[in-house]
Amino acid sequence: MERRNVGILGATGAVGQRFIQLLADHPWFNITWLAASDRSAGKTYAEACQWRLDTPLPTRIANMVLQPNTPEAAGPDLPRIVFSSVDAPIARELEPKFAAAGCAVISNSSAFRMASNVPLVVPEVNAAHLEVLEAQPTRRAVNGSTPSGGFLVTNPNCCAIGLVLALAPLHRRFGIGKMFVSTLQAVSGAGYPGVASLDILGNIIPYIKNEEEKLQEEVGKLLGGATADAFQPAPIIVSAMCNRVPVLEGHTECVSVKLDKPATHAEVLAAWSSFQPLHGQGLDGLHLPSAPEFPVEYAPEEARPQPRLDLMRGNGMATTVGRLRPCSLFDWKFTLLSHNTVRGAAGAAILNAEVLAVMGKFDFRAFPPLRTAAQELVTV
Numbered sequence: 289m290e291r292r293n294v295g296i297l298g299a300t301g302a303v304g305q306r307f308i309q310l311l312a313d314h315p316w317f318n319i320t321w322l323a324a325s326d327r328s329a330g331k332t333y334a335e336a337c338q339w340r341l342d343t344p345l346p347t348r349i350a351n352m353v354l355q356p357n358t359p360e361a362a363g364p365d366l367p368r369i370v371f372s373s374v375d376a377p378i379a380r381e382l383e384p385k386f387a388a389a390g391c392a393v394i395s396n397s398s399a400f401r402m403a404s405n406v407p408l409v410v411p412e413v414n415a416a417h418l419e420v421l422e423a424q425p426t427r428r429a430v431n432g433s434t435p436s437g438g439f440l441v442t443n444p445n446c447c448a449i450g451l452v453l454a455l456a457p458l459h460r461r462f463g464i465g466k467m468f469v470s471t472l473q474a475v476s477g478a479g480y481p482g483v484a485s486l487d488i489l490g491n492i493i494p495y496i497k498n499e500e501e502k503l504q505e506e507v508g509k510l511l512g513g514a515t516a517d518a519f520q521p522a523p524i525i526v527s528a529m530c531n532r533v534p535v536l537e538g539h540t541e542c543v544s545v546k547l548d549k550p551a552t553h554a555e556v557l558a559a560w561s562s563f564q565p566l567h568g569q570g571l572d573g574l575h576l577p578s579a580p581e582f583p584v585e586y587a588p589e590e591a592r593p594q595p596r597l598d599l600m601r602g603n604g605m606a607t608t609v610g611r612l613r614p615c616s617l618f619d620w621k622f623t624l625l626s627h628n629t630v631r632g633a634a635g636a637a638i639l640n641a642e643v644l645a646v647m648g649k650f651d652f653r654a655f656p657p658l659r660t661a662a663q664e665l666v667t668v
């Protein structure tokens with residue numbers, strides 16, 4: 289696989305730092321462009337960023353200068369692939385500009401997740417949805433215009449990713465009619481500096497703005513179908529309650545599911561342990577560097593999963609499930625744990641990019657070079 293240049297928009301934040309850590313030695317991608325807010329532009333990464341991860345900041349990245357956050361300012365230095373980790377209002381303004389300039393934008397933000405022509409993807413669950421990106425105006429000539437070739441793909445909310453990995457094997461085998469989920473979300477999920485220590489230490493906050501709504505709507509899109517230019521959400525009734533807890537990393541979720549077909553304890557465990565869907569979607573010809581071998585791992589011990597003990601299963605890319613037991617309201621209940629900045633954010637976007645690379649979606653030869661597209665953008 290050819291090593292491709294990539295950029296990170298929002299490079300200094302909690303997710304941006306995780307992108308840098310995960311991409312530092314990536315065999316397919318090479319970081320050549322970094323941007324954040326206007327406050328950071330012109331500074332070196334080391335000056336602009338409060339590095340908070342437990343591995344050293346790579347020297348090459350520390351010395352890179354943060355660029356202005358527009359495609360036209362980057363000119364020919366703009367990479368064709370941009371990972372985005374900015375807040376939704378900023379993403380809503382900036383991401384379409386990068387797609388219009390000809391970039392593949394792979395976003396963590398909620399801004400376009402539910403758009404009718406934007407794939408919302410967890411590769412093990414719905415990689416086929418990526419084809420819908422061809423319905424985006426930047427991929428098709430409209431009224432004689434030359435499409436830039438750029439596109440926008442999103443990964444879900446950090447809780448939705450861990451959740452659908454556990455749900456997908458059950459939905460495929462037994463069908464899920466309705467479900468209830470109560471979350472215990474880590475403070476790093478609120479970015480840096482995030483929730484004030486005086487608010488969260490020794491405390492639980494039973495409200496995270498817009499989080500329950502996101503979980504409730506994204507599950508249906510993820511577990512549903514897609515045709516060439518539209519999505520058909522799965523008709524699953526989802527009720528979510530979201531809480532912020534004093535845990536550094538790792539979102540825990542307590543889940544109850546109502547199945548369409550009865551399943552035994554052993555059948556539910558078998559559905560999870562045999563779930564290796566990337567091997568069944570024609571994507572196994574090339575080893576995807578970030579894909580965990582087992583996306584769902586069951587922890588049989590009585591009091592697992594726990595953030596301190598299970599966070600890094602599958603290099604932080606696996607959902608750990610435990611405590612499967614009968615539910616007196618629905619059929620089965622269980623607890624899951626997912627790493628919110630790895631599997632729930634940067635790692636999810638990188639895995640999406642790996643799948644897009646294998647699908648040939650980064651082959652931009654049929655489209656104009658980036659610089660032309662960026663210049664066109666300036667003159668519009």
Ligand SMILES: NC(=O)c1ccc[n+]([C@@H]2O[C@H](COP(=O)([O-])OP(=O)(O)OC[C@H]3O[C@@H](n4cnc5c(N)ncnc54)[C@H](OP(=O)(O)O)[C@@H]3O)[C@@H](O)[C@H]2O)c1
Nearest residue numbers: 298300301302303324325328373374375446477479480633
């Ligand atoms: N944290 C998680 O676990 C998680 C999980 C899934 C999805 N997400 C999503 O990922 C996105 C980033 O979250 P985060 O936790 O990394 O937030 P964060 O720590 O607050 O980082 C925000 C980043 O956006 C940059 N930024 C601010 N204003 C900007 C502007 N006008 N133009 C360009 N960049 C700008 C900041 O740069 P400066 O340093 O210059 O201010 C910083 O790099 C959000 O949409 C969030 O919902 C987060």
